[in-house]
Amino acid sequence: MTRPTSRDVATAAGVSQATVSLVLGDKWRGRVSERTAAHVRDTAAGLGYRPNLAARNLRLGSTRTALLVVPALTNEFFARVYTGAARVAAAHGFGVVLYPSPDGTGPARDPFASARAALDGVIASSMAAHTLEALGGDALPLVMLDSDPTSTTAAAHVNLAMADGMRQVAEHLLRNGHRRFLHLASAVDSWTFHVRAEALSALLSPHAELRTVRAPLTVHGARTAAENALAPSPGRPTAIVCDDDILAAGACKAARRLGLRIPEDLSVTGFDDLALATAVEPELTTVRLPAEHVGEHGMTALLTVLDGAPWNAPDLPVHLVVRDSTGPAPATTP
Structure with a gap:
């Protein structure tokens, strides 16, 4: 036809x-x-x-294509960010090219002969920000996800209420009587993790003891770090606050290896609410992050910037999902 x-x-x-x-x-x-x-x-x-979008784009000098830069496709969170961005893009006749940094967070090879010639704009996670230098697309409109809102590098920012997420975690655990905390923090040097650490420290400092241990974003790395931190000693933590569900899964494995029951001996919390959160046993108390909404807002922000308008939007709300990995602090601890 x-x-x-x-x-x-x-x-x-x-x-x-x-x-x-x-x-x-x-x-x-x-x-x-x-x-x-x-x-x-x-x-x-x-x-x-x-x-005929191709012909129209040639006339307008636009490819109607956005680049979404993420740390890795293996992380469910970023797959959902892409889903949200692609949904909004399709509704406006745009395409989204997904580009994961090969090394997770470091610089990557330029997949385009000229990023500026191939793209109309870039949406990037702060966890993959260094990749932008290799892409050579610094002259393109840039929307940063989960990044320092005071930075002038980007034309727009889309952020989650990370500090409020940590507030919800801290208040939940304090209400359950916990006063000795371990923060299993991501070893990735990223604004989003700095915000979580600062918020947790500020919230707990008047009320509780807090120790911070950093770990790579892998189950194995988290298990090793948590196992070392939980080794029998005076004043062992009764709660572990993790920057990510993957870290929380590693913490749960460490607890089992040490013969600690969750949550009777040790409460564990995560961040993201990935599918992993309900795959572990007991199911994980975690902060749900609306990943698809992040992608939707990221693409909407880019379209707004391309139209020459300012982007102003509040941080996306997050909320704590309480499951069985947290409970009252044990009456006595080593």
Whole structure:
């Protein structure tokens, strides 16, 4: 079946091809009546007309393509960010190229001969920020996800209320009587993890003891770090606050190896609410992060910037999901 053209739409609607171009290019206001514009759109839809985006983009000097830079595809959180971004992009005739940094957080090879020629803008996680230097796309409009809002490098920022997430964790554990805490912190040098550490320290310092141990974002690395930190000693922590569900899974494995029961002897919390959170036993108390909304807001922010408008939006809310990995502090601890 032959694909209908703008000329076919013009003939069927009884208008000129120029009128069809104005209406379907969304430039009809003040030049074509609303009634005619609606008639043209209805006719185009009835014929199954789809614009030739490649030809239009060549005329406009735009590829209508955004690059989403993430640390790794193996992390479920970033897969969901992509889903949200792609949904909004598709609704606006944009495509999203997903580019994971090969080394997780370090510089990567440029996948384009010229990023500026191939893209209209970039959306990047702060955890993969160094990759931007290798891409050479610093002249492109940039939206940063989960990054320092005071930075002037990006045209817009989309952030989660991370400090509030830590507040919810701390208050939950304090209400359960915990006063000795271990913060199993991510070893990744990223703004989002610095915010979590600062918030937790500020919240607990008047009320409880806090020790911080850093670990790579792997179950094995987290298990090793937690096992060493939980070795029998005076004043062993009764609660572990983890920067990520993956770290929390490692902490749970460490507890089992040491013969500690969760949550009777030790409470464990995570961050993200990945599928992993309900796969472990007991299921994990964690802070749910709306990953798809992050992607949706990231793409919306980029579209706003490309339209020449400022982007101003509050941090996306997060909330604590309480499950069985947390409970009252034990009456006596070593």
